[in-house]
Amino acid sequence: MSNLPAVQIDGLVKRYRSVTAVAGLSLRAERARVTAILGPNGAGKTTTIEVCEGYRKADGGTVRVLGLDPVADARELRTRVGVMLQAGGVPTTARAGEYLRVMAGFYAHPLDPSQLLAAVGLTGSARTPYKQLSGGQQQRLALAAAVVGRPELVFLDEPTAGLDPQARHATWELIEGLRRGGTSVILATHYMEEAERLADRVVIVDHGQVVASGAPAELTGSDGQLRFRAEPGLDLAGLLAALPAGAIAKESPSGHYLVEVSDRVDPQLIASVTAWCAERGVLARDLQIESRTLEDLFLELTGRGLRA
Amino acid sequence: MTEPAVTEPAVAESPGSEPAVTDIATPGLLSAGWPAPAPGAAPLPRMVRRQAALELRTLARNGEQLLLTLIIPILLLIAFGHENLVSVGTSNRIGFVVPGILALAVLSTAFTGQAIGTGFERRYGVLKRLGATPLSRRGLIAAKTLTVLTVELGQFAIVLLIGALMGWRPAASLAAAVSVPLLLLAGTAAFSGLGLLLAGTLRAEATLAGANLLYLVMLGLGGVLFPLTKFPAAARPVLRLLPAGALSDGLRAVLAHSAGLPARDLLVLCAWAAVAIALAVRTFRWE
Structure with missing residues (x-):
């Protein structure tokens, strides 16, 4: 596999009218590693990820995802990158199993939808419409949909927000599994425990800038x-x-x-x-x-x- | 690698406890080692078919959509075809009503149903999420078009069947065989463009209200059930320039009055389609 980093951001700036959401943010996420972007609400995590996903255009700086431009090369990236939005994204009346099968059908070598449904603990809810799933189940279905196409890189925006402890651990195991299999993971979170347990590298973001970064042990070990x-x-x-x-x-x-x-x-x-x-x-x-x-x-x- | 077998899910919980959690211990994928990345897109036709099939299945489960696309047109067909509720200015009442109901079927599916469905898909991030899959925007439009055409074919079959049972005998001619599909397709394109124009610019609630309101307006003023001849002479040319008026007028001319190709109505519909689609493409916001 190419040794270009999974994500390379240099001096990213993104403004919404008068508000500067991201103010000169730089980070590098290696391949086959879990990189956690940690920050309080409004720190610019989601904006940064959405620029990487090609949803928003940067106002300044450069962003490369798998060595490609998220907007100009969107067509290629769509097949190589998996996305889990912070919320929603699934038709409200689609059933869990049916939705995952349709998503699997968009890819050339997908994971088996029923095995994946089992891996996120939704086998018993395969026939339940999305709107009747609990918040945690909806999150897990969105996570499954993000990885069903066997992407090289996945962006997970707060994948365990609102999950109970069992579901959170199941999600962590899945992310650890992805990493062992060689998938690069970018994880936005505000759970310290999650970043400490999963991340090879933590990037702490505040007011749209990186305030600290390094391996969890490096960040906490000194002092x-x-x-x-x-x-x-x-x-x-x-x-x-x-x-x-x-x-x-x-x-x-x-x-x-x-x-x-x-x-x-x-x-x-x-x-x-x-x-x-x-x-x-x-x-x-x-x-x-x-x-x-x-x-x-x-x-x-x-x-x-x-x-x- | 021989790892110890994954322990059985914790079924030992008390009988009344929630089953959701017992589901979570994961066989298969996790214990076997997660497969390496293998990205790649499916062929476009397969993606379009999958997406269209999903849209059709979710539509079929949606009560309001069924009411709009099937039940209302059928009830109106039976009521107005059977009883002389409106003086249609011709003795052939069913011959007048069936083309109007065909136009209404297009209006309800391509415009109202599609506008409301797409508006809520936009609101719930469904379109945004689809934007991150290999299904391109073009592919998504193709899937939506396929969905609309499939629903319409079902509507047409039912309307024609009920019409035939009520004694409808359309003017069969080569001109009709060419003109009717052309009119229906041009009408579908025009209404789809208008529906997506609403759905892509307004909030979902505003789209819902607007699409229903325009449905009623076009039902009333579009020659669907009330002949355009009932309106003041000065208003008629304007009403025939509306997409619903042009569609019902064209269908009626061919099916009831054995006219040739209704070029003027077809042109009106194509103009609406061109303008609405061009505007929708320019203004559509995906989230």
């Missing part, structure tokens, strides 16, 4: 924290003097200590803290090393204020 409990009122200034420059030490609440370093927590840091305690006859209890979660990072980068 370590060390916590312990001890008697209240330790001499924090003295502790800091024993630690590498740039470290922060806090007592909050009383008797609970937190040491933060900008780098990774390493054995040397633990030795320094415990040696300092030992010299003063202080027993450091519940000593824990923690890395930030993706959620910590996300909230730090995108703020804690509520979004519309």
Whole structure:
């Protein structure tokens, strides 16, 4: 297979009248990998994906999908790319099984619709009209339709929004299966757990720009924290003097200590803290090393204020 | 690869619990390893047939659409063909009514039904999603045309059968055999263009209201049941320039009055078709 990336976006700009939805966004999604686009509502995730899908024209920057132009090469991309919209897309009176068979009929080498229906847990609803499916079932039918044509690349826009835990796990297994089979996946989501579990690479987007990107472990691994409990009122200034420059030490609440370093927590840091305690006859209890979660990072980068 | 067999779905749940979840553990695809990508489009004719078949099946399940396309025309045919509800200005009442009902069948399917159906497809993202499949826009238009023509053939068969049972004897001639299909096709093109023009520009609710309103207007003013001769002389030429007036007038001229090719009505319909389709193509918004 060609080694062109699945998606390459450079400086994408998209405006809706006076509102700038995407403001110079760049990202690269590798083949046969899951790339998660993470961001609060209104961050520009859907707009970015819809530009890649050829639904919207970019106002600036370049977008290449499988090395092709989403608008000029739409005809070729339509057979090679699978799409799951955030909602809808299925005729309301079409039955689940019937719809998936019709979609399969649009492709040269489709998956077997009944097997796929089983894989998304809809075998029992094959004869149910779309409008009578639950929200989660509608989502899973749309997911099945996105992959039935065995695309090289799929765009999934919030595929697990509103799903119950079982259905969410079934969807995750399906996405993991796709990846193992060599399909590239672009996943817009605002579930941290989903991005952490599925994504090879996470791109955090806010106000139409990338604010952080990398493998989940890279994003959360640096910036370590060390916590312990001890008697209240330790001499924090003295502790800091024993630690590498740039470290922060806090007592909050009383008797609970937190040491933060900008780098990774390493054995040397633990030795320094415990040696300092030992010299003063202080027993450091519940000593824990923690890395930030993706959620910590996300909230730090995108703020804690509520979004519309 | 011999992976441990996928455990049976959790059927052990309490009997009254929801069955939806037990369905989810996945045999087949997932345990066997997901197949590698193998993209490719099906041949266009197959895609068009599949899409048209889906549209026909969903139409057949839609009560309002059946009411519009079959029940109303049949009821009007029987009522107006049987009883002298309107003075049609001729002793051959059924000969007057059947061509009008044929025009109404085209109006209901190509215009009203198609406008409402497409308007809601647009609203629910169906057209948008289809835009991301290998079925091209051209292919989708072909599927919709095939659907409309199939429904119309069914309507015509039923109307002609009921008409024959009610004693309808059309003027059979070579001119009729050529003119009638031409008129019906041109009428279908004109009404389809108008229907898609509404559906592609207005909100779904506005399309629903507009398509129903225009249906009633054309039913009343289009010579379907009320002869154009009943209208003031000054209004008649204008009414014959409306697509419904031209279609019913042309069909009636051929089938009831043994006229030759009704060139003027055919031209009017072709003009409506050309303008409406050109406008629809320009203004249609897919989402």
